[in-house]
Amino acid sequence: MGELLTGSQIICRTLVDAGVEVVFGYPGGAIMPFYDALHGEPALRHILVRHEQAAAHAADGYARAGNRVGVCVATSGPGATNLVTGLAAASMDGSPVVAITGQVARPMLGRDAFQETDVVGVTMPVTKHNVLVKDVTELADNLREALAVAVEGRPGPVLVDVPKDVQNQKTEYRRAPVKSPSRQATDDDAALAEIARLIAQAERPIMMIGRGVIISGAYAEVQTLAERTGMPVITTLLGISGFPQAHALHLGMPGMHGEVHVNKAIQAADLIVGVGLRFDDRVTGNTATFAPRAKIVHIDIDAPAIGRNVRVAVGIVGDAREVVSRLLPLVGPRDCEPWRGEIRGLMRPREEAFAGGLSPETILATLAEVTGGRCTIVSDVGQHQMWVAQRYPFQRPNTHITSGGLGAMGFAVPAAMGVHLARPDEPVWAISGDGGFQMNMAEIATMIQEGLVVKLAIFNNGYLGMVRQWQQFFHGGRYSSTPIWSPDYVKLAGAYGIPGWRVKQASQVKDALREANERPGPALVELVIEQEANVFPMIVPGGSLSEPLEAAPV
Amino acid sequence: MTQGLITVLLDSELLTLGRTCGVLRRRNLPIQSFAVDSNGHPGVWRLSCVIDADEPTLNGLVLQIRNVIGVRKATVTRNPRSEAS
Numbered sequence: 001m002g003e004l005l006t007g008s009q010i011i012c013r014t015l016v017d018a019g020v021e022v023v024f025g026y027p028g029g030a031i032m033p034f035y036d037a038l039h040g041e042p043a044l045r046h047i048l049v050r051h052e053q054a055a056a057h058a059a060d061g062y063a064r065a066g067n068r069v070g071v072c073v074a075t076s077g078p079g080a081t082n083l084v085t086g087l088a089a090a091s092m093d094g095s096p097v098v099a100i101t102g103q104v105a106r107p108m109l110g111r112d113a114f115q116e117t118d119v120v121g122v123t124m125p126v127t128k129h130n131v132l133v134k135d136v137t138e139l140a141d142n143l144r145e146a147l148a149v150a151v152e153g154r155p156g157p158v159l160v161d162v163p164k165d166v167q168n169q170k171t172e173y174r175r176a177p178v179k180s181p182s183r184q185a186t187d188d189d190a191a192l193a194e195i196a197r198l199i200a201q202a203e204r205p206i207m208m209i210g211r212g213v214i215i216s217g218a219y220a221e222v223q224t225l226a227e228r229t230g231m232p233v234i235t236t237l238l239g240i241s242g243f244p245q246a247h248a249l250h251l252g253m254p255g256m257h258g259e260v261h262v263n264k265a266i267q268a269a270d271l272i273v274g275v276g277l278r279f280d281d282r283v284t285g286n287t288a289t290f291a292p293r294a295k296i297v298h299i300d301i302d303a304p305a306i307g308r309n310v311r312v313a314v315g316i317v318g319d320a321r322e323v324v325s326r327l328l329p330l331v332g333p334r335d336c337e338p339w340r341g342e343i344r345g346l347m348r349p350r351e352e353a354f355a356g357g358l359s360p361e362t363i364l365a366t367l368a369e370v371t372g373g374r375c376t377i378v379s380d381v382g383q384h385q386m387w388v389a390q391r392y393p394f395q396r397p398n399t400h401i402t403s404g405g406l407g408a409m410g411f412a413v414p415a416a417m418g419v420h421l422a423r424p425d426e427p428v429w430a431i432s433g434d435g436g437f438q439m440n441m442a443e444i445a446t447m448i449q450e451g452l453v454v455k456l457a458i459f460n461n462g463y464l465g466m467v468r469q470w471q472q473f474f475h476g477g478r479y480s481s482t483p484i485w486s487p488d489y490v491k492l493a494g495a496y497g498i499p500g501w502r503v504k505q506a507s508q509v510k511d512a513l514r515e516a517n518e519r520p521g522p523a524l525v526e527l528v529i530e531q532e533a534n535v536f537p538m539i540v541p542g543g544s545l546s547e548p549l550e551a552a553p554v
Numbered sequence: 555m556t557q558g559l560i561t562v563l564l565d566s567e568l569l570t571l572g573r574t575c576g577v578l579r580r581r582n583l584p585i586q587s588f589a590v591d592s593n594g595h596p597g598v599w600r601l602s603c604v605i606d607a608d609e610p611t612l613n614g615l616v617l618q619i620r621n622v623i624g625v626r627k628a629t630v631t632r633n634p635r636s637e638a639s
Contacts (some may be wrong), residue, residue, distance in 0.1 A: 121568065124576055129623040131569065149623060304617040307610070 002172035007136040007162065009081050010173050011100060014143045016043045018178045020071050021060060022421050023047070023100075024055040028075025029115055029119035031102030035166035047417070047450050049398065050442040052079050054414035056086020056157075059097045061418030063090070065376060067217075069150050070095070070418060075102045077115030080161070081122060085408055088126035088158040092405025093238060094211060094302075096150035097157040099123075103132065103424040105165035112462050118159050128156035136169035142177070146178040154302040155215060157548075186318040186326065194314050195273070196295050196330035198382075202271035204293075205341045208283075210256065211238035212276015212300055214398050218321035219243070222275060225324055230336035232343060234262055236277050237389055241400040250469045251343065255283040256539045257386040260347035262536075263545035268342070269294045276300060276320040279309040280394055280405065289544035299323045350391075358529050360387035362506050364515075366538055367429065367457070368393050375427040375455075376401060376419050378429075380412035380436035384536045395430075409438030416454040417447060427517055433537040434460040434486045444496045447522045455516050456524040460486060461531045469534050473553055489526040500524040556632060557586065558612040561592060562601040562619055563627040570624030574601060577618045583607050598626065 005013060011034055024047045027035045038046055049055045052074040059070030065274070074080050080101040090097040104113040120130050129149045133139050139162065143211040186192065199205055213222055222243060228232050232251045233243045243250055252262045263285075266272065277283070281300070284290040287309055295313040298306050299320060306315035316323050345412035350361070364387060367377075373395050379385040379402040394400050401419060416430035420465045437458045447454055459465075468482040491499025499519055501512035503526065516523035538550035560578075566568045571590065578585065586604040593600040605612065612630045619628040 121572070124573055125580065128621075129573075153621075302621075304614055304621065308614055 001458055002174035004170055005173040006033065006037065007139050007167040007169050007171075008033040010035045010136070010139050010171070011143060011162065012044055013040040013173055014140045015040065015071065017175055018144065018147050020069065023073050024049055024058040024062070024073045025073030026052050026079060026287065028073070028079045028102065030076035030104055030291065031073060031079070031167075031533070034073065034100070034102065036161070043257060047421070047446065047452070049414065049446050051440065052082035053085050053410065054417075054440055054443050054446070056083045056097065056099065057089065057408070057411050058418035059099075059221045059543070060086060060090045060095045061378060061401060061415030062422045063095045063097055063155075063418070064415075065398065065419040066422030067215075068096070068184035069147055070097045071100065072097065073100045075115065076104055076119065077117045080119040081117055082414045084123060085406075085426060087123055087157040087159065089403045089406040089408045089411060091126045091128065094155045094215060094401065094493060096155035098150050099157060099159040100144045101159060101161045103161045103163040106134070106163045119159065119228060121368045123159050126157070127159050130159035130161065131357070132161045133163065133166050136166050136171045137169060137537050139166065140173060144176060146177045148181070152160045152181045172203060176288075183319045183322050186316045186323055188316055191314050191316050192327050192330055195316075195327060198271055198295060198297060198314070199229055199231070199273065199331055200334065202547045204269045204342075205229065205271040205273065205336060206234060206265060206269045207231045207275065208234045208236065208277060209239040209242050209275045210277025211242070211404075212320040213239060213242040214276075216276065217323040217397075217484055218276070218324050219397050221324040221328065223247070225328060225331065228331060228333050228515070230334060230340065231273065232265065232336070232340060234266070236280070236283055237402065238404040239277060240389055241394040241396065241398055244395050246395060253389050254545070256541075257315050257390065257535050257537065258539075258545075259342055259390065260348070260537050260550070263539070263548060264341045264346050266291050266294070267546050271295050271297070273297045274299065275324060278302070278305040281309065284309060285543050285545045289546065299399055314441055358504065358506050358509065358527060359506075360384065360529060360533070361391050361433070362386060363457075363459070363509055363527055363529075364391045366509045367513055370510065370517050371427060371429070375517075376398070376423060378402065378412045378416040378419055378428060378430045378481050380430070380432035381407045381409045382436060383461075383469065383533070384431055384433050384435045384459040403504050409436035412436060413440045413443050413454070413456065417452045418445060420452050420454055428453070429455045429457055431457045431459065434458055434462065435463055435464045438484075438486065441492070444498065444522065448496055448498070452522070453520070456522065457513075458524070458526045460489070460526050461533065465533075466535070468532070472514070472532070473549070474535070474540075489524060492530045493524040498522045499522060500526070502526045502528065556609050556612065557604060557606050558609070558619055558630045558632055560603045560616060560628065560630050561611065562625055564599055564601060564622075565624040565626070566592075566597050566599045567624055570622065571599065571601070573622045575639060577615065577622065578603065581611070581615060583611070583618060586633070
């Protein structure tokens with residue numbers, strides 16, 4: 001005989017029994033029974049955010065850094081709709097998030113009741129699965145299924161919508177395990193042998209890795225494959241920190257803001273071994289001209305992703321670590337010296353985005369120096385995100401977290417709160433532009449109230465910089481609604497009771513970043529950078545990787 | 555252009571049907587006919603849908619539909635009627 005519990009108590013108990021320790025959320029009318037039950041559940045730590053979007057991003061950051069499900073909670077109607085951006089970000093980047101939303105009581109459903117929204121309908125395209133719990137007897141199973149679906153295969157968000165009267169209903173609670181994800185391994189020996197043959201025969205092979213390598217923890221396997229064959233390794237935006245940047249075989253990031261030698265290597269390659277990526281349009285540019293000489297091997301856990309954007313010679317559906325592990329015994333040692341020499345010939349010294357004053361390069365090199373690389377960088381979206389991706393020397397696995405697929409501005413600050421909770425013992429730096437920072441800067445209050453330690457860096461150029469760059473290049477320099485005013489960030493930090501610095505010169509960077517890194521608690525550093533610095537190189541939208549822009553078009 | 559018949563066996567739940575339709579809707583493909591009926595087994599619906607699209611697109615669509623929770627089987631066949639005409 002199980003224990004007789006209310007639906008709300010069952011939510012809490014199911015989460016605790018599944019090993020959930022933290023939930024990010026915001027209370028409201030339709031979720032009040034859950035919050036009442038939460039009051040008596042000390043094993044669940046609740047983080048009160050200042051906006052539900054932040055709850056979803058924080059759960060996402062927690063999930064990515066902790067390799068476990070992140071949970072967020074909101075009320076019906078506006079609470080639930082505010083989660084949508086965060087769920088979409090988690091969906092695009094394959095992050096396991098479970099959202100629990102309150103809903104109006106069942107008799108009120110479909111009657112435009114106060115704070116009623118068809119949240120299952122609203123979130124259907126941005127979740128992996130969602131469900132309206134129709135009866136309390138199904139609640140625990142629905143929630144356990146949500147926790148399992150979120151991590152199975154390609155991870156993603158799941159939403160469980162619980163009417164208020166279901167939260168108040170009572171039923172027997174029986175403990176049951178959450179189904180563990182199966183590690184999908186291929187049994188396609190012929191395909192593995194074909195990949196090994198292609199690797200042995202190729203003269204210009206390249207490995208491209210994405211977030212699938214990080215999710216599956218395939219670091220050692222990928223590195224072994226690279227070292228055994230001498231294949232250079234390219235890391236996509238979401239694959240960054242899946243392979244040590246300082247490794248001799250690491251080339252850099254491909255695509256729209258990839259370095260010239262990386263994109264040229266792709267265009268010259270005769271084999272691309274893609275592991276855990278989806279060949280996104282920001283990676284390929286115009287697919288008709290992408291890697292014209294290369295046979296493409298595509299290993300990914302998501303079957304529909306194989307061959308969706310690029311033609312594939314061999315495709316294998318499976319977990320990156322499992323597949324690469326099975327591939328390794330079939331691959332003999334070789335080197336790619338002539339090919340690597342060719343690529344080295346394409347490399348040129350990096351030019352600073354803004355030579356002279358306070359350049360992004362100086363800031364990021366200094367940050368790496370003062371942290372000793374012992375930190376996680378969470379970047380927002382825009383120019384600074386590309387500078388971080390291009391220039392920060394990531395050495396340790398899964399230390400670069402960003403909203404890659406959705407490109408959700410406002411991601412960094414709340415996601416970094418989640419990262420802190422998953423990795424409380426080392427610093428987390430949220431790097432934002434002045435636009436993205438202002439979207440979710442209210443979360444500093446959450447950090448104070450909940451004791452979350454996030455270091456905040458703001459690249460302030462007074463513009464929505466990436467949009468301004470596109471306006472400069474492609475819209476005749478008409479800066480339509482991209483100049484953006486900022487408050488005094490040092491005073492803002494003061495208002496929240498945290499230390500703040502404004503840095504205008506390169507000579508001030510080191511002291512400010514070091515102090516911010518070392519002070520206990522959150523700290524803010526505003527970095528006033530050149531207003532019209534651009535991110536180079538750049539492939540024009542829909543353009544070929546062979547034709548990079550390295551200066552503003554006249 | 556191929557005309558393909560996509561057949562899906564799914565749980566008899568509007569939520570599963572809606573999610574499956576969402577996959578079809580997102581691709582913005584020309585749908586020539588669409589029907590949902592019982593396949594004779596309790597708790598299972600059959601969705602049949604004729605779409606004008608090339609073969610890789612149809613195959614990709616079926617793989618996406620198979621990812622929907624509650625979908626039991628999804629297949630694509632070239633529409634015999636389009637071959638006859």
